[in-house]
């Protein structure tokens with residue numbers, strides 16, 4: 001049997017401790033599958049005394065992950081610390097430069113430094129594997145990098161943040177407000193104490209930037225993503241979406257257009273009958289559309305110790321199975337030096353259908369004025385409905401418009417015009433409609 005593969009785990013938190021546990025519990029199975037033993041030779045975390053529910057005393061302890069990255073006592077450096085700078089970045093870089101394979105679950109690091117790190121890995125002839133960085137346990141990186149040769153991707157989109165999907169699912173199922181759902185998600189451990197990063201779309205954007213690079217062979221451009229979070233989604237939107245045959249999801253979408261590549265993260269209406277609309281709670285999903293395959297949808301657990309460990313261990317097993325002298329495939333599907341500059345499509349030229357919800361004064365002429373602003377901007381309407389608002393706000397009406405395909409620029413101009421006309425009593429709500437099978 002080949003020599004054992006020696007791994008060093010940096011970070012023994014939710015994911016790191018699960019990886020160590022699965023490597024121990026599934027040791028015999030992994031040896032059978034990989035043709036060699038995988039042993040945890042070294043570990044690093046901040047606090048050597050913390051009880052992590054797993055005995056790692058047989059592994060050499062390193063206070064400094066940088067030192068562990070450089071030691072000749074490991075073959076693979078597993079980065080499970082997190083963060084886009086500091087010890088995570090420095091230790092991954094050091095490990096690659098020392099000729100160690102690296103496995104990481106760190107989307108923030110890859111979104112910011114992925115291309116530079118890939119260049120080092122490719123120069124050194126080692127693997128930089130990151131299956132767990134996007135959609136947790138779902139094997140989307142492997143699918144895009146290895147299983148879709150010859151396919152040209154036209155669009156990739158997905159539910160990439162379990163916290164947001166959990167909140168939107170509960171808002172719809174139970175009719176409760178965004179704030180109440182968020183509080184509950186925090187109590188149950190599905191949302192951080194500071195939830196901004198998740199609910200405002202940053203986490204989805206990091207993951208999307210990696211998928212965009214794999215899909216279109218471009219450099220990662222995480223700072224060029226149009227982003228809107230879910231905090232202004234109300235029960236009125238959820239109910240109106242349901243009445244119209246849609247469900248609201250926070251999607252990350254990357255799409256090739258005539259003017260460049262769109263990368264956008266925002267609340268989206270998807271047809272209730274579509275497959276992605278059936279993805280509920282903390283579950284993630286990624287849809288990939290290509291010229292040969294058509295649409296593929298992968299769905300499963302996007303976070304959590306075990307699910308994430310499953311992806312990390314798949315990456316380790318790939319390294320264990322690779323043979324010395326074997327030329328490894330490039331990190332982002334094409335050699336890092338050949339990744340093209342990202343050409344951003346302007347959001348104003350985005351084409352699609354739109355849902356617009358307006359709260360207006362209940363007076364004669366308002367309806368006609370709204371219709372005129374739409375017509376003036378060449379927006380053709382699929383439907384326009386007005387409802388009386390009951391209770392204290394009885395002097396108001398809600399007008400809901402659904403447009404046929406139009407542009408973002410036209411919609412913004414029309415809504416600005418309606419706002420200037422002085423008919424609105426509340427902020428207008430605009431939600432993009434996404435085609436989904």
Ligand SMILES: NC(=O)c1ccc[n+]([C@@H]2O[C@H](COP(=O)([O-])OP(=O)(O)OC[C@H]3O[C@@H](n4cnc5c(N)ncnc54)[C@H](OP(=O)(O)O)[C@@H]3O)[C@@H](O)[C@H]2O)c1
Pocket residue numbers: 010011012013014015016044045046047048050063064065079080081082083087105106107108132133136302303304305308
């Ligand atoms: N949690 C998930 O469900 C999930 C899913 C997908 C991807 N990820 C990614 O996986 C990574 C780890 O996430 P996590 O949830 O496991 O984080 P976590 O529970 O906060 O664990 C982080 C670990 O890093 C260690 N650490 C922090 N600073 C360190 C330093 N300077 N030197 C050595 N060790 C240090 C901590 O040590 P102490 O324990 O001693 O404090 C802790 O063990 C992140 O990149 C995250 O984005 C997580």
